[in-house]
Amino acid sequence: MDMRQIAVIGFAVLTIFGVDRATAHPLGNFSISHYSAIGIGKDAVELRYIIDMAEIPTFQEIQENRITVDAEDVNVQAYLTRKAEILRDGLSLQVGGKPLRLHLDSREIIFPPGAGGLPTMKIGMLFKAKLDKDSINGEQALEYHDGNFPGRAGWKEIIAVADAGLKLINSSVAGTDRSRQLSDYPTDLLNSPPQQLDARINFAVGTISPAVVPVRSPISVAKTTLQTLESSNEILPPEQTYRANTNLGSASSSDDSSIQLAANRQSTPRNSFTEMMATKQLSLNIILLALVVAVGLGAFHALEPGHGKTLVAAYLVGSRGTFKHALLLGLIVTASHTAGVYLLGAVTLYASQYIVPEQLYPWLGLVSGVMIFTLGVILLVQRYLRRDALSGHVHHGYSHHALGHPHHHAHHHGHGHRHDHHEGQVSLRELMTLGISGGIVPCPAALVVLLSAVSMQRIGFGLLLIVAFSVGLAAALIAIGVLMVYARQFMARFHGEGRIVTRWLPLTSSAFIALFGVGLTCQALVSGGFIRL
Amino acid sequence: MAINSEDGDAYGILGDALLEVGRYAEAEAAYDHMVQLERSLYSYSRLAGLKSTRGDSAGAIADLERAVALGKAAKQPSEGIAWAEWQLGMEHFAIGDLLMAESCYRQSLQTYPNYYRALAGMAQLRTAQKSYDEAIDFYQKAIAILPMPDYAAALGDIYAKTGRDEQARQQYALVEYIGRLNDINKVLYNRELAYFYADHDLKLNLGLELAQRELDYRRDIYAYDLLAWNLYKNGRLDEARAAIEEALKLGTKDAKLFFHAGMIYSSLDAKAKATEFLALALSTNRNFHPVFSATAAEILERLEHSTDRAGVERQGQGG
Known part of the structure; x- marks a missing residue:
């Protein structure tokens, strides 16, 4: 291993720990x-x-x-x-x-x-x-x-x-x-x-x-x-x-x-993920390391604002989602995020003379903002109506296989099984809508990696890095989702499925999703110059 | 403009952008509008730039003089006035009036001490006068304030011309280093580096690639000149001719453009045109470049000699 490789690995290790000096x-x-x-x-x-x-x-x-x-x-x-x-x-x-x-x-x-x-x-x-x-x-x-x-x-x-x-x-x-x-x-x-x-x-x-x-x-x-x-x-x-x-x-x-000097702390939009593309020599070790780093960065990236984690959390808390749903939602968000990056990358490459990627972000933001808002409103209305219809016994919604809490699922109020399942299941359509809307806005970091890869004629490596990045992102989102599912179940047990969990939590969370959609839409409108403040 | 249609600066910036992408007629309209709204240092400086591109040196000089006077009267920031004075020096230099150019650069340095553009202007002037040591000193001062790649390249050329190869190498390395940083920083265009590669017969493929990329973002006459010069260096002469014709379409009086045209036509064996443009380059500014002025003179002489000989031969055959 030559000095350059050592330097690259040292750098990669630093990036894993979020230190972004270069x-x-x-x-x-x-x-x-x-x-x-x-x-x-x-x-x-x-x-x-x-x-x-x-x-x-x-x-x-x-x-x-x-x-x-x-x-x-x-x-x-x-x-x-x-x-x-x-x-x-x-x-x-x-x-x-x-x-x-x-x-x-x-x-x-x-x-x-x-x-x-x-x-x-x-x-x-x-x-x-x-x-x-x-x-x-x-x-x-x-x-x-x-x-x-x-x-x-x-x-x-x-x-x-x-x-x-x-x-x-x-x-x-x-x-x-x-x-x-x-x-x-x-x-x-x-x-x-x-x-x-x-x-x-x-x-x-x-x-x-x-x-x-x-x-x-x-x-x-x-x-x-x-x-x-x-x-x-x-x-x-x-x-x-x-x-x-x-x-x-x-x-x-x-x-x-004595004098103690320190390097600059400022970071710029060019982050460590982007810098990895600049590595000159690619040996197998470096590639593996880069992939590991990309997974790590993806996981950290999920924790930054605006990457659907809030949505995933809010949705799962409010919707009686299960471990399976958390997994599915995390995967959908990640898949749409990755697809968004590829799509935008392709569009940018083929239409680079006419479209600047910056001009596309607000549109994507607008589309997903409106979708999220609509979904939030639908959920809110559904859940509000449900409260009236099912007043007092909304709590039987957990799936029977939901992680070892079977005692919460007795159907002792005479509602039929069919209704129960309809009520409790998270609809796949909702999951898809939310996941895609949450993930469709690709982050500039991932896009820059893809475009740098293309400009450096390392498309394969760039695509691979983005996949690894997405794997990390998915893992973090799924972990958050699972945590939310557990937290809610824990809370439900604690309160004996009282009004907070059965009524207000779903309502609040759907209101939150709608508000999030409004926020995203406004942001897109302002940043796209559609409206002036 | 939607908010305040009386804002001259907005038209100025619009014109600048249009000029950069080569939409000259629209740029002129924007500048005219700006001048109607405000007669100032900023509006006349801009108009002058456009006139210069159109080959109207006298008009450009008159506008710049007006700009300087207006700037002083309105007590505009000294760097702005120094800019116009430097630009005025450049206009005089472009048409070979070295005395007036020097006076303008000195004025600029008085208005704004150590103004790097005026220092570089003085350096270029001293190079034209073959006072190389002074030129080196001025370039070093300019580079100490702002290491622009074209200053480093010009300084390197003087070092090379005066036999200081190691120092020349260092300056050339600096030019490439700045280019590399521009690449890392995703700077869209890299005009100076592409000129540098073509001028020094280095990395000609890369130079051409940079020149072609430049045209994706800016389609002004110098983008075409850059492309023409790089195509010529890569031996793609027909394409080079098309590009240089595009660069010359506005009638800009710039010895560099004429020299490039002369070299391209010379390689295409279009002797009449080659002679015309090389002579034009030298009559515009006999000392436009420390190396290429001599190249132009040499090739022109060869062309004229061969024409004379052909004429003599024809006469001989006729007699």
Whole structure:
């Protein structure tokens, strides 16, 4: 097994556990992002400086400096030393008008995978600058300027905090961290990221003040101070990220005086399932592994909103469905989901000049929304009428083979067997309608896999992956269904088939199905531009 | 437009989209409507682009000058004004007026310091003037701000021309890397990469495939030029001729288009047309490209020489 295969398997394992790191850089492939955290202490100013290079600048650095994507490599270490000096020369820090010399205390480099697994690069440096004892008497002005990579697009953030015993009188920058040291960019700010390259802070030795003084309306997402970030265990590097941390100076080896870099947390519409298609070499092991991963992803996918699990659950709870029905419904949803993907894929391929798949989603959504709504209403009306007709004895609906609860099925109210079965059986037509409506809207992820497979001339593999994905989806849906059947039976036993189970549960669930249909229809109408809000 | 029919920007964006897909008449109508609604930096810049495509360089230059003046008067964002100034420089460069082009690029850089387009414009200008070191410096500055694939390709060409093969290789690798990222990101078109492959005789099959795919999404004249150039490189000359004729249909004055046409006709042995277009390329802008200007001159000379010789032979036979 070569390194590439190991990397692919490592990646696949990560995807199984839902860790989806290998995504495009959230600020664009061209970007270089900056982060400066200025910590003012009584004796020294500490500057935590991080540079996050997206795929293209990383490639340029790798080319120009002839380095490999291996943080442990000697060449990379030499590069890191050089780069830290170059970057330091681009920074200026003054207190009381006097320039301070920044000493490199520790540095780190990591290469988190970006779009298509291509490397990105993060460099972190911890600089320290001694404060002149005299300079911290009375009020002082600190000025900071980051002159690195002028004009280059990216997230540019500066924060400033002061130690206890120091007071920040005012500051042109926030005291809170918005991007978690460039590892978690707030998505609402990605289109207009902060562009701070200068900071002016007035501080004084004086009354003990809170360590953080947010000044300019902090749009903070995470109210994390520098101190808490330093000791935070939350920011851990992903396993596949290569790192090297070099502490300079013996006294600075404790955790909070070193740099800990983390890969970006953002995920993009290109998910791990899609990425699997990009695997270059396909050996049997890789294919099997990919299939296992696809099954896992399918199961997880079933738990995301909008894939019929709510419908399956609501229907089975309300309809006296059995294990068999749960199985059947799960299979129908999955089959229609898979068929939907294939159908849409085929349509997209043959009509790609005229139809954009995005235009088809709302139509499919509309069709299934209306179908689900109609079914919900029919069920509601049926069950409401049934309540009047069968008032007081609606509870004999369980199938006789329903999983070991025969004692609930005595027909002691004189209703004939025929009626009982008609009442209790879940109609196949209902199941089909619901299953197909619930599953027909294919998820973009599965469609992208299919289309990527086609564009990479790996149609067979793509189809196979989707089948595996569907198997996982089915297993999860069936499991949910079975759980619902059991839960309802358990509840029924508990309440002795009281009014809740016999009357209100079926009514509520059918009302829920109708509402779900309305929701789906509205969503389709809005997203398809049929109506404007 | 349904919400606010007085919104000039909406017509502007509609026109842009129509222009990109090659529906020029409709684009013109949209832009005209926009100009009627607002006489601004944005409306005149757009009109200028269309005029330029139609080969009306003087009209385009006049509109861009008007756009810059209106932008300054209305205190529009400096990057927008710098864009129009850069575009004005490009118009002058296209017709070989290097002095005016330089003045416009400098103005653009003054309006918006380190504007990457103007830096790249200066780089192209210095290349045309054969001041390669300065050109390299300008391209490096532009790439440091935004590594556009066409800048990297042009920088690579200068490195190659000045014998710095390793640096050239690095820039070419960057172009391909950006193309690969575009593919991963499912970017629909990859025009720069397809030009790059054809210009450098690399991966010609892939280049042609990209050019054909480009035409699925955009049918503007440059999509046809790209296809023609890639078909020519793949030896499919008749199809290349059909495509280049489509690219030339609007009468665009672009030395690159004329050069491609000249090369295609030359290979088809249509000597008169080849001579006409190669001469046109060089008269439009003698230094339109660091490598292809020389190629055009060389082939033109050969064609004229052979014509002269044929003429002499004919005269000899006649006498």
